[in-house]
Amino acid sequence: MPSRLLPLLIVLAAVAAHAEKADRLKPMVFTQDKQGRIDSVNQRTELLGNVIITQGSLMLRAEKVDVRETRDGYHQAFASGTAGNPVSFRQARDVPGESIAGTADQLEYDTRTETVRFIGNANVRRMRGTTVADEVTGAVIVYDSRTEVFTLEGGSASPNPNGRTRIVMMPRAQPGDAAAPASSAPAAALPLQPSTTLTPPRKAP
Template sequence: MKNMLLFALMCAAFGGAARAEKADSGKQTEITAEQGVADEVRQTRTLTGNVVLTKGTLTMKAGRALVTIDPQGYQFATFWAAPGKLATFRQKRDGEGDLWVEGEAERVEYDDKTEMVKLFAKAKLTRLEGSKKTEEAEGPFISYDSRRELFAMENTATGESKPGGGSVRMVIQPHGAATAPAAPQGKK
């Protein structure tokens, strides 16, 4: 119970101001790649080679991607990393200043309807203020819900935690004033 409370507090600290920029939801989606196929009957877009999706401040990159459009027009994108690399996403967060969230994994899924990002295998999520990292999370699976300001980490790449399945890691940087450097020691 104590560990669950600690984890909940850490999640609250990490997710507190991590909402995606609200203006992104109404923006057009632009995708570039070396090759692409659009299937209008199935409402899918299959892209390969240096795939880059941009929607407002959201940018996702990978070796290949599949984008599906549902009957209401919402997009669901799955990005797979190129061999030896990781698929990535980066998005500006709402709030004062230059706030960002970025992540990487072997597979990244983005649901336009729920504004949920899921990172599978070698997952890492980082919050930034400008270029300064404020928090980092890593593990086999991370889901990031930008609407509810919540992320969850699981110890297996399937998205569920299992006893003995591995571990997750979180680093939270101190907030507020920087620690003053130690005063130089004088001669006695």
């Protein structure tokens, strides 16, 4: 079986229910426990030890992060975790009470494209409060927070058997369902849907 499966594109929602739009206008804040290094000439910041990056509702946690600022003022963050302590990412959606949460061995975040790349044992979930609404796993998951499109890739770094990707879609609550009141599911929250018109993001060389 090939070590890498073909990329799979899925769309989280077809309605205008994107990641929190106000986040892009908020300052990016960095905190850490251990050492750091700021290179003003090369516009590069290196952080080490329980690093936390926040920007509005967005929160990224990692053991080590390398942040680089582009000439036009955007940031690219390269984060890595440790054994048993992966990188984590969370960001609110415009749908009240919903968020995107994910973990991976490594993570790349680009403020220009507003994409998050989960690399190695990648797991991304759409949360409704504390409840998992949808979940995707694979070797690599690329999340575009502007369009809420995921690109999934299988391979040897996938947590699933034989390097496969995996998608879990929870059943939606129906009106009158005593086990799951209709009020618990916002009307704008739609299930994951296959995309046949989008192409996967280009990989960095």
